[in-house]
Amino acid sequence: MKAFKKLTRTFAFILLLTMSYSCTQEEDINPSNDADSEEPIDEDTSDMDDTDDSSSTDSSLEMMNASVTNDVTALNERVTVSNQEVKITAMGARGGRVTKNISLKLIGEVASPKVNGADVMATSVSNINHKIAVSYNTAGATYSGAAVLMSLQNDELIIDSQITFEESDVSHALLTNGFLYLAGASALSDQPAWTAKLPVNGNTILTEGIQQNFLGGFVATSIATDNKEVFVTTGAGVSFGSGLYQLDASDFTETHYTAMEDLRWVHHDHGKVIVQNASPSEAIVFENGQESFRFEYAAPTKESKASFDLIGDYVFLASGQNGVQIHEKETGTLVGDISLPSGSATDLNTNSVAVYGDLIFISNGQGVYIATYSEEGSLMPEIIGRLELGDFASVNHVVFVDNKLIIASGLGGVKVIALEIQGVPPVISGGQILDKSDWEVVQTNVDSKNENHDADRLIDGNLNTFWYCDDAHLATTFPYEVEIDLGAEYWVTEFRYLARQDFPTMYDGAIKDFKLYLSEDGDDWGVPIYEGALVKTKDKQIIAFEYESVKGRYLKLVALSEVNGMSDVSGAEIDLAGTPVD
Numbered sequence: 001m002k003a004f005k006k007l008t009r010t011f012a013f014i015l016l017l018t019m020s021y022s023c024t025q026e027e028d029i030n031p032s033n034d035a036d037s038e039e040p041i042d043e044d045t046s047d048m049d050d051t052d053d054s055s056s057t058d059s060s061l062e063m064m065n066a067s068v069t070n071d072v073t074a075l076n077e078r079v080t081v082s083n084q085e086v087k088i089t090a091m092g093a094r095g096g097r098v099t100k101n102i103s104l105k106l107i108g109e110v111a112s113p114k115v116n117g118a119d120v121m122a123t124s125v126s127n128i129n130h131k132i133a134v135s136y137n138t139a140g141a142t143y144s145g146a147a148v149l150m151s152l153q154n155d156e157l158i159i160d161s162q163i164t165f166e167e168s169d170v171s172h173a174l175l176t177n178g179f180l181y182l183a184g185a186s187a188l189s190d191q192p193a194w195t196a197k198l199p200v201n202g203n204t205i206l207t208e209g210i211q212q213n214f215l216g217g218f219v220a221t222s223i224a225t226d227n228k229e230v231f232v233t234t235g236a237g238v239s240f241g242s243g244l245y246q247l248d249a250s251d252f253t254e255t256h257y258t259a260m261e262d263l264r265w266v267h268h269d270h271g272k273v274i275v276q277n278a279s280p281s282e283a284i285v286f287e288n289g290q291e292s293f294r295f296e297y298a299a300p301t302k303e304s305k306a307s308f309d310l311i312g313d314y315v316f317l318a319s320g321q322n323g324v325q326i327h328e329k330e331t332g333t334l335v336g337d338i339s340l341p342s343g344s345a346t347d348l349n350t351n352s353v354a355v356y357g358d359l360i361f362i363s364n365g366q367g368v369y370i371a372t373y374s375e376e377g378s379l380m381p382e383i384i385g386r387l388e389l390g391d392f393a394s395v396n397h398v399v400f401v402d403n404k405l406i407i408a409s410g411l412g413g414v415k416v417i418a419l420e421i422q423g424v425p426p427v428i429s430g431g432q433i434l435d436k437s438d439w440e441v442v443q444t445n446v447d448s449k450n451e452n453h454d455a456d457r458l459i460d461g462n463l464n465t466f467w468y469c470d471d472a473h474l475a476t477t478f479p480y481e482v483e484i485d486l487g488a489e490y491w492v493t494e495f496r497y498l499a500r501q502d503f504p505t506m507y508d509g510a511i512k513d514f515k516l517y518l519s520e521d522g523d524d525w526g527v528p529i530y531e532g533a534l535v536k537t538k539d540k541q542i543i544a545f546e547y548e549s550v551k552g553r554y555l556k557l558v559a560l561s562e563v564n565g566m567s568d569v570s571g572a573e574i575d576l577a578g579t580p581v582d
Helices: 002-010 072-078 090-100 454-458
Strands: 057-059 066-071 079-085 088-090 102-110 120-127 129-138 145-153 156-165 167-175 179-186 193-203 210-214 220-224 229-235 243-248 254-259 263-269 272-278 283-285 291-294 308-311 316-320 324-328 333-340 351-356 357-365 366-371 381-387 399-402 404-408 414-419 440-444 468-469 482-500 513-521 529-532 539-546 550-559 569-571 573-580
Touching: 057 079, 057 229, 072 079, 072 156, 079 156, 090 381, 102 156, 120 167, 120 399, 120 404, 129 179, 129 404, 145 167, 156 167, 179 229, 193 220, 193 229, 229 272, 243 263, 263 308, 272 308, 308 351, 316 351, 316 357, 333 381, 357 399, 440 454, 454 468, 454 482, 454 573, 482 569
Parallel strands: 167 220, 220 263, 351 399
Antiparallel strands: 057 210, 066 156, 079 102, 088 381, 102 414, 120 129, 129 145, 129 167, 145 156, 167 179, 179 193, 179 220, 193 210, 220 229, 229 243, 243 254, 263 272, 272 283, 283 291, 308 316, 316 324, 324 333, 351 357, 357 366, 366 381, 399 404, 404 414, 440 482, 468 569, 482 539, 482 550, 482 573, 513 529, 513 550
């Protein structure tokens, strides 16, 4: 087995196996429930191996040569709390004007775990509801890695749980619906491409009920799931079995295989499966189990990592030395791109992108750049600055959690940077603003003594009316809740809030901290789809969900505090953007 590992490592793929693959878009926290209507992705049987050496096995930590640590005190000795300003070196004609309105602070760092006595490299980050999964691997001819679960509470980063592997790399870690899914490469089989599914309780990795699978190809590069099917990409050539693997989420056995040469990333987007291929450089979209269409993009650098992010109606593709390309999600049409800075080193390769409003953060291996649009409504962004991050070993992946930029920085571990900007950035809208004619306030735990300011004013479409309850007439205190029936089921991508508009300086009751919930039945609310804070402004504030879209018919707005520290609550209008569920 060891001889095979050394042979494959030296067979022109040594760089591929040490790549870290990342995803900047977190999977939907309410995964698609329409998977029952999907047909499995058609397999290319001409490229399939008649033998199936990749059957899933119920596994154990001993069989995986792995160990789990849930000692929170010991784990958090690797966390360093900071409050250090991150400077931005302005670039381009607009850089000086734009970057002066952006404030960045490094609020925490997490050192990498040690496996076999050596530090492993942070390769990717994914998030769901303030819970973060980080993957780690090892460079060179050694297989060893880890996955770490963390939680972000306000400005505090906490390590909750960790699993280390003495003979397996981890390229990608995904936490969703009570399971931690891993993709990587392992020395435990003649088929190095490897994936695993581990039960999680809260944010703690369990040691029972573990499953793993060995697939064709030299490395499993990414993983996605709709909680009924699991989609795994592998790379290194069709002749070695690389492609898109479809597994049953329940027993983790392979159900379908589509041969593809060099897949780098996969994302599930309510009914669609999108994969990024490096050879040829194409993105392929599957819908209802069938290939819907494919489109070309600028090729990433050979044997370098690459990923993409879905923001509203657009796909942001990391394309190596070609920077970032922006394509329409529904058609594949190229609508914009972001070139690397002129004079960039030849080893500067774009591998990840994270979008926050009209700011675009780009991971280029050795650093993080900021881009924004040249004008409102434009899809032709330009780089305006570079984050001064100090002596990072590398930058492999970036993702946003609320207003926090999370960076997987190789041997530099994980960095958490808080972002503050003047004003509220516009966003690329996903879907249309929903018609509110069928909306209805179902209930609220607080309402106005004045019928002209009852909760119905929040959804009446009139900017000059408003919901308002002043503290002199309130029988309760925060939190204040309003539940709304949307009249039909929608995929929701954005929430919009407009403060009362009656006087320019009047903000009484304007909501600051809040939570949002979506439910399909109005009874089971689950966890919040968003929690964060609004700012003190008369402008409409737009919150775009990091995980792209969630499904539901009933909305619950929970106000936690007021911008002036009062006990009042108010609002002129709330809106949602999204699309109807078919």
